[in-house]
Amino acid sequence: MYTVLVVDDSPDSLSLINDILEKEGISTLVALEGGQAITIAEQIKPDIILLDAVMPKMDGFETCIRLKQNRLLNHIPVVFMTGLKESENVLKGLNAGGVDYITKPVNPEELIARIKTHINNAQITSSAQKALDSIGQTLFSVSKTGQLMWATPQTHNFLSTIPHADDWLSEQLLPFVADIMRGPVKNGSTFKLKYEGGSCELALVSSQASGDCTFRIGLYTETLTGEEVLKSKLSITSRESEVLYWLSNGKTNKEIAIILSIGSRTVNKHLEQVFAKLGVENRTTAAGIAIRTLAQG
Numbered sequence: 001m002y003t004v005l006v007v008d009d010s011p012d013s014l015s016l017i018n019d020i021l022e023k024e025g026i027s028t029l030v031a032l033e034g035g036q037a038i039t040i041a042e043q044i045k046p047d048i049i050l051l052d053a054v055m056p057k058m059d060g061f062e063t064c065i066r067l068k069q070n071r072l073l074n075h076i077p078v079v080f081m082t083g084l085k086e087s088e089n090v091l092k093g094l095n096a097g098g099v100d101y102i103t104k105p106v107n108p109e110e111l112i113a114r115i116k117t118h119i120n121n122a123q124i125t126s127s128a129q130k131a132l133d134s135i136g137q138t139l140f141s142v143s144k145t146g147q148l149m150w151a152t153p154q155t156h157n158f159l160s161t162i163p164h165a166d167d168w169l170s171e172q173l174l175p176f177v178a179d180i181m182r183g184p185v186k187n188g189s190t191f192k193l194k195y196e197g198g199s200c201e202l203a204l205v206s207s208q209a210s211g212d213c214t215f216r217i218g219l220y221t222e223t224l225t226g227e228e229v230l231k232s233k234l235s236i237t238s239r240e241s242e243v244l245y246w247l248s249n250g251k252t253n254k255e256i257a258i259i260l261s262i263g264s265r266t267v268n269k270h271l272e273q274v275f276a277k278l279g280v281e282n283r284t285t286a287a288g289i290a291i292r293t294l295a296q297g
Helices: 011-023 034-044 060-069 087-095 108-134 153-160 165-182 226-234 238-248 253-260 264-278 283-296
Strands: 003-007 027-031 048-052 078-082 100-103 139-142 148-151 190-195 198-207 213-219
Touching: 003 011, 003 034, 011 027, 011 108, 027 034, 034 048, 034 060, 048 060, 048 108, 060 078, 060 087, 078 087, 078 108, 087 100, 100 108, 139 153, 139 165, 148 153, 153 165, 153 213, 165 190, 165 198, 165 213, 226 238, 226 283, 238 253, 238 264, 238 283, 253 264, 264 283
Parallel strands: 003 027, 003 048, 048 078, 078 100
Antiparallel strands: 139 148, 139 213, 190 198, 198 213
């Protein structure tokens, strides 16, 4: 059955909720303040956390933020419990990473229903994540508040190759992703983000109605045009590479001249230079070299 961590500074509230859960055969763990709750969660990993919003020392909002910052705990759903009814506190709890909000005094049937719903949702997400892990994708998911929800082992391996990975994750990657999520972005859109010594490419894989998004991350590989490939591999000029590229695509000198907005004689001169540099005597051989070079990338 489920294991629920209940966090409340009121012993009476803890006792009441414990009785409700025990009647349903649900195991209960209790904590009187936020720091204790985090310690218990790290040791036992409950299925869900019921968290009082107003507590001394560390309040429920700060406790939730710290739970969501912990990679080992951020998958656990957090439901806030409080007597507060103001909308700003509801939003504060949700923005801290909570998935739901229950007002005291707690209705037993409503409490049990919400617990079961959120645990089932979390288990579905966990199963999906395990499936992604098994196919070796470098994927990670970010909540609508910009918090890292989960990442596949392959993603953690990739991030470990980046200098100062933890700082880069919190100071560069997650804020960058949060900016992406605030705009109208289509699935499949790609983005480039630099890090010390290199760059990575991010691709938006999916966005949920809840606002959560899944991204793929990998090394950024600059895609060269055909002309750029020929220029780089064959050591010819930019214009010569353009002429050779269109020659390899079966264009006549006249057609190449129109495409490049130059004269036919200029095309001929560039081809003469290309033939000399490639050590060939005719168009067919030059085109063959170009085609093989492009195929090799």
